[in-house]
Ligand SMILES: Nc1ncnc2c1ncn2[C@@H]1O[C@H](COP(=O)(O)OP(=O)(O)O)[C@@H](O)[C@H]1O
């Protein structure tokens with residue numbers, strides 16, 4: 075049997091696709107994408123050394139489960155050794171099966187102890203929860219063994235701990251040979267040592283990650299040898315909701331042709347070390363992000379790296395939003411990091427990438443938005459960005475996904491185009507996802523590039539749509555699935571929302587909304603009042619939001635946590651594992667349309683106070699208001715405070731100029747002018763600055779065109 079590395083299902087030895095989730099079994103050559111069967115060292119189709127690529131060590135967040143039969147050795151005194159062996163064999167078999175059923179991998183058996191890992195080779199977002207559920211199921215196995223074996227009274231002690239570990243995956247073995255090391259393992263083992271018989275102790279991160287779905291009680295911290303501080307611990311009691319009630323991510327359906335195309339392009343970019351830009355166009359909810367996630371899953375599973383960055387739907391920006399996110403993500407910079415910390419992290423990260431030239435470091439700090447960052451001209455800034463991505467991809471195939479590019483500002487679009495056109499000798503795929511409006515903004519998008527592919531994502535074919543609908547409403551309700559399939563016109567988000575709607579009201583007959591927006595609006599409408607209000611508040615913050623500002627908006631609401639938990643169970647929002655604001659939970663709307671519809675539903679007057687609360691929160695939480703000036707300007711304007719908005723618009727404009735993002739600067743100055751009274755003295759100077767920024771931009775573009783022509787002449 076081989077276990078699927080994705081869903082954990084057991085498959086026959088010769089299976090190529092998983093019987094449980096349909097994903098491809100076995101590993102794939104990261105150089106050419108060919109399928110690898112068995113533990114090969116060299117790819118049979120291109121000769122790449124696959125052993126070297128995939129034996130890599132990775133730092134990952136995992137959940138470690140420890141189970142130990144305590145006192146078993148003494149109890150087996152005088153027992154028939156053969157009986158003992160039988161009982162033990164049955165114990166190993168049953169525990170391993172349970173762990174695998176919940177998606178874990180048994181790392182090793184140590185005497186009577188079992189150590190299992192959740193979250194590697196494949197992380198699933200709810201690994202901690204699965205690990206605790208598996209642990210909670212194990213005492214039942216022991217009880218059964220005690221009932222059936224001739225030597226009863228086995229006792230088990232269990233613990234789960236979550237944290238970062240160094241994971242080594244042995245080459246060519248999707249189902250195992252995993253080596254996990256790190257403090258998280260030692261701590262798990264200590265917790266297990268302190269667990270009462272038949273009970274599960276969990277560490278702090280595990281508790282945080284599971285507190286909405288598993289009831290746990292605090293217990294005294296566990297003192298441990300070699301640790302200065304005792305380890306905070308909780309005892310997991312029971313699951314609050316069955317695993318299946320939560321709308322699980324559905325199997326990826328249809329899209330064979332599109333998947334093949336992006337996979338092929340990826341393989342070629344990697345094998346030839348030639349950067350390529352793929353643009354996927356499609357309406358909201360059609361599946362662009364999901365397609366990118368599937369590719370990114372494959373990329374990571376084969377030793378490559380993938381980054382996801384997204385544009386924000388704000389009208390204003392100081393430029394290069396997505397690239398700033400990329401640099402932040404690579405360097406591990408958080409929004410709440412004070413400037414010196416951010417600068418130190420950036421320098422360490424650039425150093426690690428081998429980018430040590432001080433002039434280059436200075437230019438790249440523009441993308442980290444540190445205050446001293448100024449670029450001399452746009453060309454050198456873009457050159458610096460090019461060298462950055464080349465360095466990033468120097469060691470391994472690299473996928474960079476730009477989400478929601480239709481919201482990108484002109485400088486970002488220029489930057490992506492420039493990177494895709496100029497990066498050399500690096501295995502990079504730039505994947506831009508956008509609604510079709512992108513072409514209104516840039517009719518010639520991708521056109522001038524030799525290595526660019528644009529494709530449109532069409533509605534799902536009927537068979538795939540049916541599959542998805544049937545999977546969501548569950549077996550035995552074909553008429554429901556059919557109604558959804560007919561009404562949703564192949565838009566998977568529409569299908570999901572409609573299925574949720576039907577399940578929430580148990581399929582009762584209703585006129586079905588005819589657009590995905592109307593569908594979402596209907597769902598929001600039917601929410602309990604306090605949940606809807608919290609969702610409205612959150613929509614003012616954005617696609618990503620934090621609990622902090624929501625709490626400040628409703629100081630009397632004691633149950634904010636509960637409400638967020640309920641919205642999470644309805645799969646309208648998701649709790650993120652890591653937060654960009656230290657000490658505050660970070661959430662995202664499951665889809666940006668849910669955010670948009672919620673926001674559009676708030677009455678205008680009610681928006682104001684919410685925007686004000688958010689603005690105040692951001693001012694307080696961000697260590698450097700200038701770095702988020704464009705966002706603050708937006709919130710203050712919507713809060714009906716033009717004075718404050720103007721202040722931030724001018725700061726944001728200055729930032730944009732320093733970063734050579736002149737079109738953004740012009741737009742910001744114009745916005746400021748729009749908010750200042752007609753007879754205000756400042757109009758002249760702001761008007762002047764706007765004009766200068768406009769002229770500078772024209773010059774930049776002209777110079778670049780001229781250079782391009784010169785270069786073309788020289789080479790012809
Ligand atoms: N081919 C597919 N099979 C199964 N589910 C899908 C598929 N495509 C999209 N989905 C689901 O539909 C929802 C919307 O898709 P998403 O990729 O976010 O759309 P977009 O990025 O185009 O707005 C997501 O929950 C996603 O998981």
Ligand SMILES: [Mg+2]
Pocket residue numbers: 362363364477478507
């Ligand atoms: Mg998307």
